[in-house]
Amino acid sequence: MKANVDRDACISCGLCESVCPDVFELDDESISVVKVDPIPSEFEDCAKEAEDGCPTDAIHVE
Numbered sequence: 001m002k003a004n005v006d007r008d009a010c011i012s013c014g015l016c017e018s019v020c021p022d023v024f025e026l027d028d029e030s031i032s033v034v035k036v037d038p039i040p041s042e043f044e045d046c047a048k049e050a051e052d053g054c055p056t057d058a059i060h061v062e
């Protein structure tokens with residue numbers, strides 16, 4: 001499983017980092033970046049939770 005963040009869509013709300021800090025973090029510009037590729041299986045559920053919760057649908061998990 002992989003995650004991608006659309007930097008243009010991210011509004012820096014921080015939800016993904018809160019929900020799944022082992023996969024997402026906000027960078028120096030407060031835009032979410034993916035820390036791991038591929039996503040370790042133990043973090044797949046929270047990555048999907050972040051995808052579902054992102055208010056701008058900036059996260060795509062596949």
Ligand code: SF4
Pocket residue numbers: 005009010011012013014015016017031032050053054055056057058059
């Ligand atoms: S949840 Fe979405 S909008 Fe919020 S910081 Fe993460 S990628 Fe950006």
